[in-house]
Amino acid sequence: MLAKYSLKLPKAVYAGEEAVDNLAAILQSEKAERVVLFTDKGIEAAGLCSLVTERITKADASFSIINDIPAEPEYSAVQRIADRIGPDCPMIIALGGGSVMDTAKLVSVLSGCTVRDLLGNPRLGRKRACTIMIPTTAGTGSEATPNAIVAVPEDELKVGIVNDSMIADYVILDPVMIQSLPRHIAAATGLDALAHAIECYTSLKANPFSDTFALKALALIMGNIEKACDDISAIEEKRMMQIAAFYAGIAITSSGTTAVHALSYPLGGRFHIAHGVSNAILLSPVMRFNMPYCLDRLASAYDASFPEGERDLSREEKAEAVITRLEEIVRHLGIPRSLRDFGIKDEDIDSLASSALEVQRLLVNNARPVSLEDARSLYLGLM
Ligand SMILES: NC(=O)c1ccc[n+]([C@@H]2O[C@H](COP(=O)([O-])OP(=O)(O)OC[C@H]3O[C@@H](n4cnc5c(N)ncnc54)[C@H](O)[C@@H]3O)[C@@H](O)[C@H]2O)c1
Numbered sequence: 001m002l003a004k005y006s007l008k009l010p011k012a013v014y015a016g017e018e019a020v021d022n023l024a025a026i027l028q029s030e031k032a033e034r035v036v037l038f039t040d041k042g043i044e045a046a047g048l049c050s051l052v053t054e055r056i057t058k059a060d061a062s063f064s065i066i067n068d069i070p071a072e073p074e075y076s077a078v079q080r081i082a083d084r085i086g087p088d089c090p091m092i093i094a095l096g097g098g099s100v101m102d103t104a105k106l107v108s109v110l111s112g113c114t115v116r117d118l119l120g121n122p123r124l125g126r127k128r129a130c131t132i133m134i135p136t137t138a139g140t141g142s143e144a145t146p147n148a149i150v151a152v153p154e155d156e157l158k159v160g161i162v163n164d165s166m167i168a169d170y171v172i173l174d175p176v177m178i179q180s181l182p183r184h185i186a187a188a189t190g191l192d193a194l195a196h197a198i199e200c201y202t203s204l205k206a207n208p209f210s211d212t213f214a215l216k217a218l219a220l221i222m223g224n225i226e227k228a229c230d231d232i233s234a235i236e237e238k239r240m241m242q243i244a245a246f247y248a249g250i251a252i253t254s255s256g257t258t259a260v261h262a263l264s265y266p267l268g269g270r271f272h273i274a275h276g277v278s279n280a281i282l283l284s285p286v287m288r289f290n291m292p293y294c295l296d297r298l299a300s301a302y303d304a305s306f307p308e309g310e311r312d313l314s315r316e317e318k319a320e321a322v323i324t325r326l327e328e329i330v331r332h333l334g335i336p337r338s339l340r341d342f343g344i345k346d347e348d349i350d351s352l353a354s355s356a357l358e359v360q361r362l363l364v365n366n367a368r369p370v371s372l373e374d375a376r377s378l379y380l381g382l383m
């Protein structure tokens with residue numbers, strides 16, 4: 001465990017029923033006269049935008065809407081949006097999943113630099129806009145993190161840009177935003193949060209701050225994810241998933257994800273597998289690979305996640321029970337088990353493994369060192 005660690009958080013977080021009602025007061029306290037609302041077509045079609053625009057109008061602010069943010073955007077798409085908005089952009093509201101929030105966070109720090117510049121040196125970003133994150137998936141936890149992920153097609157990879165100035169000023173977690181999330185999106189995004197929680201808890205960067213949030217997120221997700229995805233009326237379970245995804249995001253901020261996310265990035269960058277789905281496929285194989293190096297951690301993850309479970313078990317049995325539960329959840333939620341289902345062929349494995357090894361930002365956090373050969377065998381095991 002780290003000897004030095006920190007926790008950086010948004011200025012204020014509003015959660016629970018009708019939390020979106022706080023928006024007008026936030027805008028008034030920030031003396032916002034003009035707002036740019038970032039969203040996408042799926043969220044617009046789900047009828048969520050008016051919940052936000054009504055509150056902007058109530059605060060006597062004017063607004064414009066960017067409604068065409070692509071899912072899992074390439075860095076050049078984010079740049080085009082920033083160019084359309086221009087230099088004068090004092091207040092940004094992001095209403096959406098990770099794709100919308102990451103785009104908004106990047107645009108909020110593009111002051112005298114481009115997204116491409118940030119890929120080379122994330123520290124160049126300087127805050128130029130106040131940001132309010134309203135997540136509509138549960139989720140990436142992007143509302144809590146200083147990270148934004150963009151696809152870099154020329155490298156066939158997704159790349160994380162990290163800059164503390166991208167931590168949101170305000171977060172609104174209103175369950176109405178995730179109530180009618182389609183099942184396949186709820187499943188993929190919920191599994192992403194599950195990966196965040198268990199990766200951060202077993203990360204070499206784990207610390208008392210991140211442990212608190214990662215373990216709580218893990219227990220909440222293990223107990224609620226299936227019902228939250230299966231049952232449209234399971235409001236309480238959905239609410240728990242929203243809180244858990246936020247906690248898992250805080251855990252990322254203080255600790256960090258590991259080899260699941262590192263091996264997932266080339267699958268997203270080259271084969272366009274949705275972020276949550278690629279993590280879900282890798283989740284139990286990577287945890288099984290890591291198991292001998294983080295037995296104590298997996299055993300305490302068992303104790304936290306299954307308070308009513310059998311106590312009289314060895315560390316190995318507890319770790320095995322956690323991994324078996326991960327497999328059960330991934331299977332239940334209908335995630336494909338083979339990379340072949342996404343058009344990946346045996347001859348792609350070598351280059352996928354080389355690309356994954358480039359994600360040292362995350363691999364250095366993994367409890368077990370990952371060699372090129374290890375990455376190859378992990379991918380091959382999924383063929
Ligand atoms: N910044 C971070 O810390 C962080 C962490 C993990 C992942 N990410 C990134 O986030 C992106 C993925 O975000 P995501 O998984 O939230 O999905 P997303 O934002 O890409 O959205 C996926 C789809 O769901 C739709 N959708 C979202 N909310 C909806 C709702 N309430 N009702 C109906 N449709 C809805 C969207 O329109 C979109 O078509 C990836 O690029 C990933 O790399 C970022």
Ligand SMILES: [Zn+2]
Nearest residue numbers: 140192196275
């Ligand atoms: Zn993720």
